[in-house]
Amino acid sequence: MASTADFRNGMVIVYNGALCKIVEFQHSKMGRGGAVIRTKLKNIITGQVLENTFRSGEKVEEARVEAREMEYLYNDGTFYYVMDHETFEQIPLSADMLGDDVYYMKENAFVKVLMYQNKPIGIELPTAVVLKITATEPGVRGNTATNVTKPATCETGLEVQVPIFINEGDLIKVDTRDGSYLGRESN
Structure with a gap:
């Protein structure tokens, strides 16, 4: 107590x-x-x-909640599967349980799964993740003087406002707490 x-x-x-x-x-x-x-x-x-x-x-x-590090494997449209590396057990997590956290999970990445009485109740994300830009409009030359942003879609489906100089294929760092752009990562 x-x-x-x-x-x-x-x-x-x-x-x-x-x-x-x-x-x-x-x-x-x-x-x-x-x-x-x-x-x-x-x-x-x-x-x-x-x-x-x-x-x-x-x-x-x-409540005694335990955080276990597991590897996110794939989703089948309904469930997101993670694997415990100690027992090699695959655990399905529902999309309702994860909510918007699914936009920050990349395949083969490690996430902390919160367990209560050996049942998953959610995940704990790191404060920032690196995602690849899959779709964005090309930047217009000369718009670098002001803080202009444009929408970009990441590999997980997350839409982020990024600076005008970011192009498709670039890696960016995204804050998982509010979904904001933090910076560019080197390829």
């Missing part, structure tokens, strides 16, 4: 029988009353976001 003093962003707790991730929390003290912790919780299974207030010192059940 953990208390409200242990709360941190990203912590997974069991709330009303469901696995919830703490998206954000705020400690507040009101006049004579005791302190309260206002939280925004996201249900890991359904994706529903709810707000709740806990009394200071209240005990909550912390």
Whole structure:
């Protein structure tokens, strides 16, 4: 059991029988009353976001979530398959579970799969990934003085706003938290 003093962003707790991730929390003290912790919780299974207030010192059940590094193999249109390199077991992950994270997963790349009671509940991405540009309009000469961007499609289907000098076949670094362009990578 953990208390409200242990709360941190990203912590997974069991709330009303469901696995919830703490998206954000705020400690507040009101006049004579005791302190309260206002939280925004996201249900890991359904994706529903709810707000709740806990009394200071209240005990909550912390979920023991294990992150295992696995290799992303392929998708068959319905499921995304990852392989555990210790047991060589292939585990299917549903597109609903992964959400927009699928745009940052390249075949044969390693991802951390979050496991709760030996069942996958999601993945943890690195803060940045390197992706190849597959489609973009060619840049126009002379537009380099201002911060002009154009849409580009990456190998995973992700659409990113990139500077005008980026061309098809270039490798770029993309932030997985917000999908923004971070820089060009060398081929």
